[in-house]
Amino acid sequence: MEQQGGAEVLSQEDALTRPGPVWLRRFGGPALSVLMLCLALWALYRLAGEVSYHQVGEYMHRLRRGRIGQAIVLTALGYAVMPLYDLFALGAIGRTLPKRRVALISFISYAFSNTLGMAMLVSGSIRYRFYIQAGLSTMDVAKVVLFCTVSFWLGLFAITGVTLLLVPIPPGLQLAHARLLLGVVLCLVPLAWLIGGQVFRRTIRLWRWDLRLPPLEVGLRQIFVGALDWGLAAAVLYALMPDALVLHFGSFLAIFALAQIAGLISHVPGGLGVFEAVMLAGFGATGNQALSAPILGALAAYRGVYYLLPLCAATVVVVVREARGLRHAALLSPWFNGLLPPFFAGLTLVSGAVLLFSGATAVLPGRLELLSDLLPLPVLEASHFLSSVIGMSLLILARGLQRRLDAAYWLTLVLLVAGAVASLLKGIDYEEACLLILLAVALAPAHRLFYRRASLFEMTFSFGWLLACATVLGCTVWLVLFSYQHVDYSRDLWWQFSFYHGNAPRALRALVGATGVALLFALTTLIRSARPRPTLPDDAELARALPLIKQFPSAQAHLALMGDKSLLFDPDGKAFIMYGIEGRSWVAMGDPVGRDDRARQELVWTFRERCERGGGWPVFYQVNPADLDLYLEVGMSLLKVGEEARVRLEQFNLDGKSKKTLRGTVNKLTREGLRLEIVPIAQVPALLPRLKPISDAWLRDKRVREKGFSLGAFDEPYLARTPMAVVWQDDKAVAFANLFLSDSMEEASVDLMRQLPDGPAGLMDYLFVELMLWAKAEGYRWFNLGMAPLSGLQSRRQAPLWNRFGALIFGRGERFYNFQGLHRYKDKFDPEWEPRYMAVPGGIALPVVLTNVASLISGGLTGVVRR
Numbered sequence: 001m002e003q004q005g006g007a008e009v010l011s012q013e014d015a016l017t018r019p020g021p022v023w024l025r026r027f028g029g030p031a032l033s034v035l036m037l038c039l040a041l042w043a044l045y046r047l048a049g050e051v052s053y054h055q056v057g058e059y060m061h062r063l064r065r066g067r068i069g070q071a072i073v074l075t076a077l078g079y080a081v082m083p084l085y086d087l088f089a090l091g092a093i094g095r096t097l098p099k100r101r102v103a104l105i106s107f108i109s110y111a112f113s114n115t116l117g118m119a120m121l122v123s124g125s126i127r128y129r130f131y132i133q134a135g136l137s138t139m140d141v142a143k144v145v146l147f148c149t150v151s152f153w154l155g156l157f158a159i160t161g162v163t164l165l166l167v168p169i170p171p172g173l174q175l176a177h178a179r180l181l182l183g184v185v186l187c188l189v190p191l192a193w194l195i196g197g198q199v200f201r202r203t204i205r206l207w208r209w210d211l212r213l214p215p216l217e218v219g220l221r222q223i224f225v226g227a228l229d230w231g232l233a234a235a236v237l238y239a240l241m242p243d244a245l246v247l248h249f250g251s252f253l254a255i256f257a258l259a260q261i262a263g264l265i266s267h268v269p270g271g272l273g274v275f276e277a278v279m280l281a282g283f284g285a286t287g288n289q290a291l292s293a294p295i296l297g298a299l300a301a302y303r304g305v306y307y308l309l310p311l312c313a314a315t316v317v318v319v320v321r322e323a324r325g326l327r328h329a330a331l332l333s334p335w336f337n338g339l340l341p342p343f344f345a346g347l348t349l350v351s352g353a354v355l356l357f358s359g360a361t362a363v364l365p366g367r368l369e370l371l372s373d374l375l376p377l378p379v380l381e382a383s384h385f386l387s388s389v390i391g392m393s394l395l396i397l398a399r400g401l402q403r404r405l406d407a408a409y410w411l412t413l414v415l416l417v418a419g420a421v422a423s424l425l426k427g428i429d430y431e432e433a434c435l436l437i438l439l440a441v442a443l444a445p446a447h448r449l450f451y452r453r454a455s456l457f458e459m460t461f462s463f464g465w466l467l468a469c470a471t472v473l474g475c476t477v478w479l480v481l482f483s484y485q486h487v488d489y490s491r492d493l494w495w496q497f498s499f500y501h502g503n504a505p506r507a508l509r510a511l512v513g514a515t516g517v518a519l520l521f522a523l524t525t526l527i528r529s530a531r532p533r534p535t536l537p538d539d540a541e542l543a544r545a546l547p548l549i550k551q552f553p554s555a556q557a558h559l560a561l562m563g564d565k566s567l568l569f570d571p572d573g574k575a576f577i578m579y580g581i582e583g584r585s586w587v588a589m590g591d592p593v594g595r596d597d598r599a600r601q602e603l604v605w606t607f608r609e610r611c612e613r614g615g616g617w618p619v620f621y622q623v624n625p626a627d628l629d630l631y632l633e634v635g636m637s638l639l640k641v642g643e644e645a646r647v648r649l650e651q652f653n654l655d656g657k658s659k660k661t662l663r664g665t666v667n668k669l670t671r672e673g674l675r676l677e678i679v680p681i682a683q684v685p686a687l688l689p690r691l692k693p694i695s696d697a698w699l700r701d702k703r704v705r706e707k708g709f710s711l712g713a714f715d716e717p718y719l720a721r722t723p724m725a726v727v728w729q730d731d732k733a734v735a736f737a738n739l740f741l742s743d744s745m746e747e748a749s750v751d752l753m754r755q756l757p758d759g760p761a762g763l764m765d766y767l768f769v770e771l772m773l774w775a776k777a778e779g780y781r782w783f784n785l786g787m788a789p790l791s792g793l794q795s796r797r798q799a800p801l802w803n804r805f806g807a808l809i810f811g812r813g814e815r816f817y818n819f820q821g822l823h824r825y826k827d828k829f830d831p832e833w834e835p836r837y838m839a840v841p842g843g844i845a846l847p848v849v850l851t852n853v854a855s856l857i858s859g860g861l862t863g864v865v866r867r
Contacts, residue, residue, distance in 0.1 A: 114307055674734070
């Protein structure tokens with residue numbers, strides 16, 4: 001059952017703008033989940049301390065097929081009800097989609113969210129992308145998700161509260177004394193929701209959110225579908241419970257619902273451990289071995305039927321869609337490509353955990369007896385050991401799949417097949433073997449998604465991934481201790497090899513093997529060679545970058561020649577990134593420079609990983625809309641920072657009424673003796689001493705100092721690397737600009753533009769017009785006038801906070817920077833305005849990043865507040 005969503009949302013802020021300690025948001029949630037899981041496992045160990053693993057397995061083995069079939073039918077009914085969440089939500093916001101499509105989206109979303117919970121955040125991503133593909137807006141998706149979550153919680157509270165109030169609770173249950181108080185409190189929540197919808201007809205402002213409570217009919221639908229969903233979920237487990245637990249369904253439902261609430265509040269994926277512990281405590285099974293073992297067996301069977309079976313079915317559905325997409329390229333949209341690697345990474349992580357947990361438990365006696373007749377003991381022992389080693393390896397490789405590493409792809413395929421074989425040889429665990437083979441079959445046709453050739457030992461592990469791997473390994477240790485708590489430990493145990501009395505020794509050896517793999521990988525990662533610290537490029541590096549700069553479509557790439565930014569090349573020298581470091585922000589200027597798309601794609605990943613090793617935040621400033629997939633693929637968020645003005649030269653002329661002023665300016669200055677000269681690179685050094693006084697006078701007149709990073713400066717080595725446009729009046733230079741010219745003839749542009757303060761009026765207009773006419777005659781397609789910061793940002797009520805803030809500064813920030821004036825000046829050349837973005841990592845402190853970027857451009861923090 002999904003854990004996201006709510007009522008109708010009228011405005012919503014960008015997550016990046018939310019304040020709060022970064023470390024708390026990044027580490028607090030995962031750490032709390034792990035802490036709750038540890039507490040739940042400790043409580044479960046204390047509650048079921050006298051229960052052996054064999055007793056739990058024996059109950060599952062003896063479950064009648066009729067009961068299992070009944071549970072499967074009830075599960076199917078439950079998942080058939082879940083699309084009502086989405087259908088009612090779409091109806092509430094006035095949108096309609098084919099019911100079959102909604103059912104598919106709902107099934108895939110809930111199958112993953114039920115099993116993986118909030119930890120993997122897969123369900124929200126699937127629903128968002130499916131609905132965006134179906135034509136819904138981002139705001140529509142937010143409303144649907146919020147509506148579904150409110151329905152989910154309202155139904156849970158309603159069915160729990162009503163059950164506690166109306167159904168008698170047997171005195172032996174732990175809940176009997178507090179049921180009335182709990183029932184009243186839980187019933188008040190949906191009741192308040194219904195009454196609020198009748199009383200508050202207008203929009204309610206709640207902190208950042210504008211909420212509109214639904215009418216009575218819609219509220220009743222929400223409660224109905226939520227209660228029906230939870231009732232069917234409880235019925236699945238009820239069908240699997242032991243006959244010894246003589247309990248009315250209503251009483252059982254109350255315990256079940258409260259256990260689910262506890263599991264959801266804990267934020268542990270799927271409520272694992274928390275749900276089981278509350279169920280045991282609620283039924284008063286503490287210390288009662290005859291009751292605890294069957295209940296745990298029923299709970300384990302419930303996990304398999306209600307969680308794992310739908311997950312496998314959803315996996316098949318996604319694989320079928322992928323296969324169809326491979327046959328019909330039009331159906332395989334970019335977002336789906338971006339979704340699949342994390343999807344496969346999550347399933348690989350689950351498969352590794354399954355192998356580790358299986359290695360920590362005993363083989364079923366019937367299967368062990370069959371194996372003893374077919375296989376020699378060494379084969380069984382080796383298979384058991386290798387199964388756990390493979391499981392730990394899959395946990396590590398899952399990170400490589402998420403990072404789209406080619407080596408991780410091939411190793412995962414091999415280990416999945418090897419793990420399936422080992423599962424069959426160690427205990428005829430065909431269930432595990434089928435899961436692994438299914439994943440291998442799904443992964444096989446997706447090789448093109450794993451294109452990176454980087455080393456496995458170079459990949460970085462985030463705090464969340466390390467925590468996930470450590471949690472799985474810790475749970476494996478707990479499972480070994482729980483499964484063999486009645487076996488007395490001795491040193492001789494490690495060297496006992498037996499078919500029927502060797503389960504505990506095999507589990508211990510397998511645990512050591514898995515731990516050894518983890519320690520070995522950690523050791524090789526720690527002793528890898530240190531990355532060199534970023535340094536400014538020398539002449540050799542700039543010469544290496546120059547051919548890539550000249551062939552790149554965007555003239556902005558010439559900013560690398562400033563020499564004030566470090567250069568990161570791909571191993572083959574086909575692309576590079578130029579970047580500067582300010583505070584924790586590693587800011588790349590523009591997109592990766594190069595014509596090889598694969599090299600540029602790899603560089604983005606490499607840059608992000610280098611930032612992570614250095615404890616920094618990767619940032620890409622002024623990126624092109626055509627390359628946004630590069631940054632979305634690595635999990636970055638996008639902020640619009642302005643618009644760039646580009647003049648289509650084949651259409652540029654001075655004809656028409658709109659160009660009357662420009663035409664008059666150019667004709668007047670031509671009559672006054674002004675002329676434009678394009679000075680080639682070889683002659684620029686000798687000219688620079690005559691241009692330096694113009695630059696100094698311009699700086700004094702504007703009361704500004706030299707900038708950097710995204711802007712040029714009067715630096716002789718830099719200017720000597722580009723051609724120069726000089727405006728002469730007779731034999732006196734009155735203005736100049738250095739030129740960015742690409743060999744591809746795609747784009748021409750200027751960087752440093754300076755003029756004498758006492759020069760003729762309209763001098764800059766003359767310079768730009770003459771340059772565009774010259775570039776047009778030379779065969780260039782575009783002339784780039786540069787970016788107008790913060791232009792094009794909307795201040796609509798529903799726009800993200802960053803857009804509204806940027807629009808406010810653009811409209812009222814003339815005191816600090818001529819935002820509107822710059823836009824108006826460039827607009828008179830009739831350019832085509834293209835948006836430019838900044839890619840930032842999710843969850844960071846955005847004001848700090850913006851300050852760092854401004855500091856880089858302005859040459860320090862003092863340059864931000866001083867012109």
